[in-house]
Amino acid sequence: MEKEKSMAEITRKMKADSFRMASLSEEVRNRILRAVKETLLENREEIFTENRKDLEQAKSDNLPDPVIKRLKFDEHKLASVAEGIDQLIGLSDPLNRKLMDRELDEGLRLVRTTCPIGVIGIIFESRPDALVQISTLCIKSGNCVVLKGGSETRNTNRILYELISRAAIENGAPEGCMHQAQAHSEIDELLNCYGSVDLIIPRGSNSFVQYIMNHTKIPVMGHADGICHIYVDKDADVDMAVKIITDAKIQYTAACNAAETLLVNRQIAKEALPKIAKDLRAHNVLLRGTKEVSELIECQEMKEEEFRTEYLDLIISVKLVDDVDEAIAHINRYGSHHTDAIITNDHETAERFLRLVDSAGCYVNCSTRFSDGFRYGFGAEVGISTSKLHARGPVGLEGLTTYKYLLYGSGQTVGEYADGQKQFHFKDL
């Protein structure tokens, strides 16, 4: 039946239902999560069967092995997904938290309390476990959600969605609590639902996220590119630098938090660069650098403007700088405000870097790859935000909430305060 409705109709209905979704108690939301976990475990065979269809299709479509590996949903993935739901149930309620409780005057009390954002549209890549993670985060935070997963996991997503939404509705969620978009054309329809959809979270390639941002009036949370830098200061421990740079480049090359650019202080370059280059080459990384760099190590020469490149591949850009300030200026100009690291043993230089680099993550002496909801201890994430408004960095439960101000009065009018009959006394409770 739903398939005959337009996305506009579906999201309008979700909007109307979102207030009921927002008012579910913590007990009901956790009961739903327990039911979701149980139904996934009970229907494992059906899920695996559907997943095999996707895997066969992927093989006959000659998709690359790493992609096929990510599509797989087996006992191991199911167990980790179930464990994730248990963790989510254990997290404290993100809703109805008092962020402020202030007596403005006798009998006039202002409370700032957290509440869900409302209706969220999430467009994500081809990993079936992402659907479970996203939908359970939305349940815990009281949000309605439109899910659009990758077409390569069509069959797995469909059965997962059916099981999860049925468990949610049977346990107290309103009918419009979630919807699965299946056709690619539904993405453009979703982008037009300004007024009924409160937030879009796109996960995917740079050009895809740019497209979303340019084609909707709905606020978009996420990041387009991840041009992450590592700056090796003159006071760096060179062995540590070698280890961190190689990890940040090769541990997961396609990740947004992998390093793309290496900045090296001129005073340490002669000593450090050959060691760094040797280790990177041993891991098949191609080095590209300015003319000056090419005089110290063998590398492909590159131009200044190319420092805006996100390779997502075994390639790294290298440049020399005079000091931490030149490194900061380069990062703020060419970077994507995602995650950037300094390697130094000098405390003051490190603090200057942390204060002045304008990125969601500013690191000292560790790999940029740590920028991730799980590694930050958030349980799970719906994405990483490079926006400066609302949520920044990895976005977990907290980023899926907003707040409202409640004012409890006993007949007060503003006129009484304007003409001096009454006065505010502002007492935090």
Place this chain on the structure above:
Amino acid sequence: MEKEKSMAEITRKMKADSFRMASLSEEVRNRILRAVKETLLENREEIFTENRKDLEQAKSDNLPDPVIKRLKFDEHKLASVAEGIDQLIGLSDPLNRKLMDRELDEGLRLVRTTCPIGVIGIIFESRPDALVQISTLCIKSGNCVVLKGGSETRNTNRILYELISRAAIENGAPEGCMHQAQAHSEIDELLNCYGSVDLIIPRGSNSFVQYIMNHTKIPVMGHADGICHIYVDKDADVDMAVKIITDAKIQYTAACNAAETLLVNRQIAKEALPKIAKDLRAHNVLLRGTKEVSELIECQEMKEEEFRTEYLDLIISVKLVDDVDEAIAHINRYGSHHTDAIITNDHETAERFLRLVDSAGCYVNCSTRFSDGFRYGFGAEVGISTSKLHARGPVGLEGLTTYKYLLYGSGQTVGEYADGQKQFHFKDL
């Protein structure tokens, strides 16, 4: 010199300077605020002279009296502006506040810390004290700001800007800390500065704010319309309802938080409506209502779709509803998510209203006019936001900050955690 530069050049320079602005210590920012206060007091005669020019122009342009009154900047306004700066100096620092401090593993510490948003463009109405309030809020929160005030206060704004920016720069702020746009055409130029301007805050009419929202890729914080409701429940104290409704309608008719629509429970309508109507009429308010309402009190008949109207005038829309749920549904559908109030003595009904109404301010037994930064005890506000992302409701210092994640390591790589050599232990410090 600045006038020859384009807005794009000016904001690029501001962006480059914004990192220095962000790193000013609390001591320096408060020193600047003290210098701003002193220079305004010392140069009072020059300010009053410039203000008289604006007032004469306004009179010869035949501007209405209430507008002319707002343009006036005299000893009284100067004293209140100086008091506001003193209060701002006394407020605790909104920057470098630790929002989280977590040990991920031994020697790997994650800190979430507040920082300025960067470069903010604020377009505001014709009140010279607004320029002082906005620029000092930006100084305290470490933001660079482009100011565009109303043309009616051109001369007063120019002298205020010159005094404030000189005091800021002489006391340690970077040159690009603030800029005053003077020509109306500069607004469109400003809207094109995506990448160097982080946030636009427009204050003004509904159509003006809509225009801004539709013509920029830069995030916009604020509100277009303010269609605020008061719902009189069956368990309302009728005398209290009369008093609150009249205040919310007439205390400042042109304000965004003035009431535009009255919803009355059918069970109490026969008793309450005539009393409410009588008091409103005594204050020259024109009543408009549905056919059903016109059978109870004398009023102009109106259609359902007209409930989306923001009058900003001595006019109010009236409708009857069955219960609190119908009132909530009406408010969420026709309202502007700004501020809405319920009048009731029933605690449960009140809580249901507060939980389910999707507005920045949800009030019980008091006037919608309380929705304001000063009345909330924020000291001052840059505007009121109906957005659900970032800041909602009156926006003070806190809404002008964002946060970043700092990660302090000692050589950690993600590979060590991925292959099980090391494990996270997540300990909040």
